[in-house]
Structure formats: structure tokens, C-alpha cells
Amino acid sequence: MQDDLPSQARRRSLTLGIGGLAAAAALPAAADAQTAGGESRLETVTKRGKLLVATSSTTPPLCYADKDGTLIGFDIDIARIVAKSMFGDPEKIEFQVVDSSGRWPAVLSGRADFGIASTTIYPDRAMRVAFTTRYMDSGQSVLVRKDAMIGSLGDLNDPRFTVADLSNPQMADRAKRFFPKAKLLTFDTASAMMLAVKTGQAQAMQMDTPVVDWYAHNDETFKVLPTLLGNVQNNAIFMKPGDFTWWLYLDTVVKEMRTGSRYDEYSAAFNKWFGRNPPPERFYLNA
Amino acid sequence: MMARAMPVLLDGLAVTLELSALAIVLSLIWGVVLVLGRLSHLRPLRLACAGYLQLVRNTPVLVQMYFFYFGFAMAGLRLSGFTAGLLAMVLQNGGYMSEIYRAGIETVGARQREAGLALGMRPFEAFQIVIFPQAVRLVLPPMTNQFVAIVKDTALVSTLSVADMMFRARLLIDRTAAAFEIFADLTLMYLVLTAAVALLMRAAEWRLGAVD
Amino acid sequence: MPNVLFANLPFLLRGAIVTLELSAVCALLASAIGIVAALAQSYGNLVARGIALIYLYLMRGTPLLVMVFAAYYLLPYVGIDVDPTTGGALVVSLYFGAFMSEVFRAALASVPRGQWDAGRALGMHGRRLMGIVIVPQALRLAGPPFINTCIMLVKGTSLVSVIGLAELTLTGREVVERTLAPFQVFGGVALIYLVICYSLSLCGKALETRLPHA
Secondary structure (H helix, E strand, O other): OOOOOHHHHHHHHHHHHHOHHHHHHHHHHHHOOOOOOOOOHHHHHHHHOOEEEEEOOEEOOOEEEOOOOOEEOHHHHHHHHHHHHHHOOOOOEEEEEOOOOOHHHHHHOOOOOEEOOOOEOOHHHHOOOEEEEEEEEEOEEEEEEHHHOOOOHHHHOOOOOEEEEEOOHHHHHHHHHHOOOOEEEEEOOHHHHHHHHHHOOOOEEEEEHHHHHHHHHHOOOEEEOOOOOOOOEEEEEEEOOOOHHHHHHHHHHHHHHHHOOOHHHHHHHHHHHHOOOOOOOOOOOOO | OHHHHHHHHHHHHHHHHHHHHHHHHHHHHHHHHHHHHHOOOOHHHHHHHHHHHHHHHOOOHHHHHHHHHHHHHHHOOOOOHHHHHHHHHHHHHHHHHHHHHHHHHHHHHHHHHHHHHHOOOOHHHHHHHHHHHHHHHHHHHHHHHHHHHHHHHHHHHHHHOOOOHHHHHHHHHHHHOOHHHHHHHHHHHHHHHHHHHHHHHHHHHHHHHHHO | OHHHHHHHHHHHHHHHHHHHHHHHHHHHHHHHHHHHHHHHHHHOOHHHHHHHHHHHHHHHHOOHHHHHHHHHHHHHHHOOOOOHHHHHHHHHHHHHHHHHHHHHHHHHHHOOHHHHHHHHHOOOOHHHHHHHHHHHHHHHHHHHHHHHHHHHHHHHHHHHHHHOOOOHHHHHHHHHHHHOOHHHHHHHHHHHHHHHHHHHHHHHHHHHHHOOOO
16 A cells, blocks of 8 residues: 555546646646745735634544533644734634544645644655644553453453554554554544443554543543553644745744743643643753 | 555445345345334334334434444443444334335225225235235335435444445545545445446346236 | 433534534525426436436435545545535535435426326416426425425435534534443434424425325
């Protein structure tokens, strides 16, 4: 499957969709995120006066909905810091809710200015979307039911167990690598996976570490397996590639959040959702 | 890419076919049970069946599937995605089948039975020789529509993580972003499937029509 | 146990309102498409009939779920920007337009032959004949199956939940995933749909008795 370059497939899709002549003319314009007039999305957003951001509503504590349907979470707060940096007002932002597979079309079509949805940086994804530098550390952990008596990853590799996944290729690859013998269930949102584990349809689920930790913290029936699946990873903002000015701006804001002028707001959000300071990035910022 | 997507979708075809076939057969049977209840002499049974029919006709299959998959599991009964989907489809389509049977039986109806009795046949004979064949011919077109609807509804089980054609197509699109080709393939396969069902039923109609 | 359901009822009802709005818009659009397709099929020239037949064949043979996803994934990859609400409404209308066209076509065909002859005998032709004699009777005949198709449409809107439109089914899922009470909440969602669709079917029965048959 990986021998077909995704960008190649996307170009073929564009050609089929628009039609011969139009495609030939439209190709360079479509591949470039800047509009025909050469305007960067930074200008577009500044003129518009508010940000359009794609996010998830089912991935606590990063982006989820409270009982009134309002979006809250660490990712939400990060997006609001960006809005405040641009307009001085954290409310000048409109969220578009997407699921795991819908986040790419949302930014690639231009409907959203950027996406922030507990999204991990992987090289395969970087071929289709542009990532800023990370705004938080992540990793993949496994949530298990306490009553399933699973102590380690090795225990999980057993046809008796069913593991819930998200519908992206990285999850499928990890499942094949770490627990090939277990059965798999694939859903499109983190909360659907959790529901599967809670109802007993699955005994375990794999998801970003912050999400898994949050679920385990808030529900007695769950616990987290001690091993990370793979390395520590990076969660980042993603957007349509090709617009250097927009990417540079967002990347700058994220860097300033983690190590500079916006550190206080970033640290406040981090403490609010994770109960501790962000990991130290400079020797003189205390842990 | 279109050619490369096919093997993956064909893997899902087996599941789609299995689910469709089971749903069709079980709906046919469940429909008979329901129509017997619907037309019975016992009023409570008639009312219960009528109530059941209203319940399944006025609720979306997707919600029923979620209910059977997650709701039952929470209550202690763990059904696989396939089973939960099959259950929802049979409960609903069995209801529609029973209505089709009922319409067929009632349309051919009393007059034919009287005619049969006037000719000296016993009621059951009258049913067999006069009513049933006519009812069958009346019933085949709406049944064809129902079968096609069943085949299309099987796509819903992909939301319960059942590895049918729709499910595999979605996963493949996530991996390769060749959305256009994969959806073209998927649509083609469903069109072929539904056309095959319609053709088979047309052949059945023709044979039954030719017999009479 | 039912407390979970009652506590979240306002939230679910907001989803129900979206379902109702979406259904109303789609029913109107689908009817419009259906009328055009029925007329094209019955009275159109070769090209019109060809297009109508291809459209009908596509809609009747493809699952609605496939079309819903296609609208969601395909259009952005091709460069067209469509949000779940617009995309969902378009797809549902297009899909049920085919069913509506069948309803109208059958109704047109069921108007007794005698009515056409009588109308022509009175000197009416073409549009006058259609508008005064045929179409009103066809509309009356179409009443009950139209309502049935509308009920199917309401149920069909539940599929738009998979692309993120916050109608009743998605709202139900969100509540379930927050409260972890799938039995009660999905049961409650089913009941709300039951109320909506059963009310529609009662309207259909009322139409049948009120409107005089041709």
C-alpha cells in the first residue's frame, strides 16, 4: 500500500475531478495553498477577523464537549491562545468538529485555517499536511479493563482479547507490531473506542497517552499499561501545505508558547488540564 | 489505483455477501412469523404485532444497530458487530416483509377464496392452488426492492467495525488518500451487487409467471 | 436509570430539532428533484430520459452511506469546499429524489385513462390538461406514498451523523459516550424518532381519509 505516493494519488484525483484542460491550469494553483491572487492565509484570516479551526469533540482532555455541547480541552485552549495572539481576543475563533478521518479533508479543502485535534506528527502524514513544531509531548498508550487481568503488552498479544483502534494506518501498524494475535475493532472517535472498552466489546484500546491517562483517571474500571507503544511522540497543529507565511506564523506562535512570550498562558492551560507544569525546555524555566 | 484497490474491496465483499444473504433469508422467515401474528384471530397478538411493526418502521436502522451493539453489551450481552447489525436488519426488514406478504394475501383475498370454495375446494386447498400463486406473483416486485434495500443497508455495519466493503474502503482511503478511485470502485461494486439481485429476482418472476 | 435520559433530554431535543429542520429542507428539495425526474422520465426527450434513468439507477443501487461519505471525502480532495450540513443535505435530497420520482411517476401513471380522454374531449391539451385535470389527481394519489418516503427520509438523516452533522443520532452518540449509558440513551433516541415518524404516518392516514380518491 505504501508504494503509491499519496501525493501522486491526490493529483490523479484532482485531474479526474476537474477535467483535462481545467486540471492542467488548476494543478499549480490547487497544490499551492495561497489563493490565485497570491494572498497568504495569514492575510485572509486577519481580514476575516476570526480563525476557523478543525478539531475533535470526542478526545478528552484535549478536545471534547461538555454536557452543554461547548468545546473544551487543552487543544481548544491552545487554539484560543493563537486567536488571542492574532486578534487580542480568545473568542475570535470558530471550531469545526471533525472525526479522525475527516481532519485531513477539513484543512486540505481550505475549509479550516488549521487543525488541532490530538494529532501526532508522522512522516507519512507530513507528506500530505504541514505540521508546526510540537505543542506537547505525546505517545501512544494502552488502556485496559482492570478485570481483563492484563499486566503487560505481552499479555495483550492473545486471541482472547479485543483491542479498539482508531481508523488510521499508524494504529493498524502498531497493532500488527505489538499485538498481532489480538482481535481488532476500528472506530472513528476516541470516545467510541472508550465506549467499546467500557461496554466490554473490547478489553483494551490504544490512543494518545494524555487521552488514555484521562480516561483511566476518571473511571475505576480502567487502568493504563506501563509501556508506551513506541517512542515519545509530538502532537502538533496541522494545515494545508504550501503556504509558508501562514506556517511560519503558527510555528512561531507555538514556539513562543513553549519557550517564550506566551509561556504563562501555555503553562496555565497545561496546569489546568494535566495538573502539572509543562516539561522544562530551558534550564531557567522551572519544572 | 482503481485496479489495486479491488482486491482489498473484494475481501470485504465476502462479508457483505454473507450478511446480505443471512439478512434476506432470516427476514423472509421472520416476516412469515410476523404476518401470521398480524392476521391471527387473537386480538392481543394482532395488536402486539402491529405495535412491533410501528416500532421498527419508525426508528432508523443505524440507531437500532448502536442500541444492540453498545446497549446490550453494557447490559451484559455482548454481540459482535456482525450479529448486532444482522439482528437490527432482520427485525426491521422482517417487518417490511410481513407487510408485503399481508398486502399480497389481502389483495388476492376473499373473493378468490370464495371462488375456490364455490368450486368445491377446502379452505387450505383453496389457499394453495388459488391464492398463493397469485399472491407470490404480486409480492415478488416489492420483495425485490426490499432485497436491494437489504444489500444497501449492509454498508451500515461498517460503523460497528465489521470488515465489509464500506469499512475496507474507508480504511484504504485513510491510508492512501485516493478517495476518488476507491469510491468509484466501491460504488461500482454495490451497483453490480444490486443489479445482480434485481436480475435474479426478475428471473424468478419470469419462471413463476411462465408456470402459471 | 432513566435519570440519565431525562438529564440529557434538552440536549437530545436540540439534536431532534436539527433532524427536523434537515428533513424538512431535504423533503422539499427531494420532491423538486423527484418531480423533475418523473416528468423527464415520462415525457422527456431521449436525452432527458437518459439522464433521469442513469440518475435513478445510481441512486437506487448505491447505499446512502456511501454517498454521504463520498460527499464528505471526495469533494475536499477535489478542491470543492463543503461543510457537513450542506453536503449532508445535498446528498440526502439527491438520494431521496429518486424515491420521490418513483412516487410521482407511479401517481401520474395511475391517473385513470378516462381522465385524459375526458380532458381532451373538453378541448384541453398539453399544459392545461396536465395542470387542471391530471396533476391534481396525481398529487392526491401520491399523498400516502409521499408521506412514506418522507418517513424514510427522516430515518435517512440519521446517516449524516457519520460525517459530523449534529442531528439526533450524533447527539445521542455524544451523550452516550459522555454518560456511558448506551442502553437508556440509544433507547431514548429511538423513541424520539418513533414519535417523529409515527406522527408523520398519522398525518399520512389523515390525508388518505380527508382527500377524496380519484
